[in-house]
Amino acid sequence: GAVVSQHPSWVICKSGTSVKIECRSLDFQATTMFWYRQFPKQSLMLMATSNEGSKATYEQGVEKDKFLINHASLTLSTLTVTSAHPEDSSFYICSGGVETQYFGPGTRLLVL
Amino acid sequence: QQQVKQSPQSLIVQKGGISIINCAYENTAFDYFPWYQQFPGKGPALLIAIRPDVSEKKEGRFTISFNKSAKQFSLHIMDSQPGDSATYFCAASPAGGFKTIFGAGTRLFVKA
Numbered sequence: 001g002a003v004v005s006q007h008p009s010w011v012i013c014k015s016g017t018s019v020k021i022e023c024r025s026l027d028f029q030a031t032t033m034f035w036y037r038q039f040p041k042q043s044l045m046l047m048a049t050s051n052e053g054s055k056a057t058y059e060q061g062v063e064k065d066k067f068l069i070n071h072a073s074l075t076l077s078t079l080t081v082t083s084a085h086p087e088d089s090s091f092y093i094c095s096g097g098v099e100t101q102y103f104g105p106g107t108r109l110l111v112l
Numbered sequence: 113q114q115q116v117k118q119s120p121q122s123l124i125v126q127k128g129g130i131s132i133i134n135c136a137y138e139n140t141a142f143d144y145f146p147w148y149q150q151f152p153g154k155g156p157a158l159l160i161a162i163r164p165d166v167s168e169k170k171e172g173r174f175t176i177s178f179n180k181s182a183k184q185f186s187l188h189i190m191d192s193q194p195g196d197s198a199t200y201f202c203a204a205s206p207a208g209g210f211k212t213i214f215g216a217g218t219r220l221f222v223k224a
Binding site for chain 2: 001004006032034041042043044046049091093095098099100101102103104105106108
């Protein structure tokens, strides 16, 4: 199957700082990528749809000014958590693909 | 109408037993039904998938049964092994892909 990478795999930051997470499709081009958030023992919560060359589409209740998404190329989407707070601590996962979703390995964010 | 309902929430099975996870959907526009397997701290990975024109698909110990009229599908894991212990998500997407809808997940534990 296709491969999606994420970087970093984990990050610890202080409250108030911004954190950027990269999602790359290594062997396919992705005009659309998805960003999810997952709390322990819970399902995948879709945060936003990242569209190459245009604005991201955010799910209801997700603050677009807090979770900035950029999809500048067909192989790279980035999620920036701005002014992170402890409640933003979570496991963030991206995916790409048309029908089958190929997921990245996830990024664990801990905000102190 | 966009939901995919998954049950049970958790499942404990003896080694060698059969694990069965069920999902139901309402939107008849769904055309692709994958199952994903997720190990702790990792991103989900495609396990097996089916389209509604087929009633059953088998890959090794994993079988999807699909009932189009009832709008239900299930995953059967034969000869369950401790290494199968993971969280399983059913999903559905419309023809042409785009947004995949995920079930809430089932945490499977296979006792040795």
